[in-house]
Amino acid sequence: MDAKEILLSHLRETIDLTPEEESIVCDTYIEMHLKKKEVLLFAGEISNHMRFIAAGSLRAYHMDEEAKEHIVQFGIEGWWVNDLYSYLTETPAKQFVQAIEPSIVLQIHRDTLNQLYEKVPAIERFYRLKFEKAYVALQDRTINSMSKSAEERYLEFRSKYRSIEQRVPQYMIASYLGITPEFLSALRKKIK
Amino acid sequence: MDAKEILLSHLRETIDLTPEEESIVCDTYIEMHLKKKEVLLFAGEISNHMRFIAAGSLRAYHMDEEAKEHIVQFGIEGWWVNDLYSYLTETPAKQFVQAIEPSIVLQIHRDTLNQLYEKVPAIERFYRLKFEKAYVALQDRTINSMSKSAEERYLEFRSKYRSIEQRVPQYMIASYLGITPEFLSALRKKIK
């Protein structure tokens, strides 16, 4: 199944599209092939695209003043990944978006997407729901990190994202959980 | 200035409304007068209203399994406060919304708002921008709590929300920052 088919079947889970609409959609997204570690978006740039992962895995991470990386979001095939902050407000991104594995991403420019909204109204609804879900996921994450210990967070991560845990290096999971790789290693030993 | 005037001038900062539209708006929001500590939304209920603070101050907080409260958001006059998660997805709220001081809130039911979108299209734009800003604020908060010490977080809070710091009890600020009141007290002593 090629990348655009993957996108279409992803869209079909939420909205109905006519064959004509589907072909318009296919024509407007641009397919990008990324090498491992290739960066799609740099902090400081404005994020002008919505990005769908057709294959592979990516991460969005923030770099603090001490150059330490903090992973905000993982993404695997079938997910969207972005610095939504930057995309929505057209201000410089605070996050990098980078491929973890070799990946295929379908992306669409904000201007193109706004035009697409008029041609294919269901797409607007699709993205409105996406933005809502993104908010929900972020809120869950915020509340979670406020009220749970590292061990609880790790156990939840493992049961919720088993497929991710098996594919990304452990030090990245530690970064996502907000702990050091050494401490995660100690936790794993203790749990087992 | 009465509560609805405060709402109108708040709306005027972002969108243009004709006098007729303004009077429609005034007729659709319902004014509520809250006592100190009165709860507007309970966790477990579905949040069916968007809520604008015309006077006073409120907090949205999450209660964990050990019955500890974690403040997710403060709001003062001119702000909106809600469990957006619940409002947007029509699922049970994870947060309580409660008045800190005696307050006046203007609220509108989801169904009424959806009708209002059709009568006054600028309102839809207003809320779309609100939701975006809410996301941005939440993302800032998440990144912040991931990469900064409690002391840094407190100093930032103080410079960003001086007006709030002077009005709400310190133990609530501690809760917002994710630390204990005792530790905040120690921090303050150290800083001064």
Next chain:
DNA sequence: CCCATTTCTTAAGACACCTTAAGATTAAAA
């Protein structure tokens, strides 16, 4: 104005998590 309640502070000991440094594994490149 006084009593009750709420809020803030102090201090000692405990624990979660970090830092550093080094070695052990595993994966990638040559």
Next chain:
DNA sequence: TTTTAATCTTAAGGTGTCTTAAGAAATGGG
């Protein structure tokens, strides 16, 4: 395969933040 780089683990000692308990200060109700 051999070498190099990336990733994971171990361990000792340190720091940030919490817990508990108690008292002090401020605030609000009668």
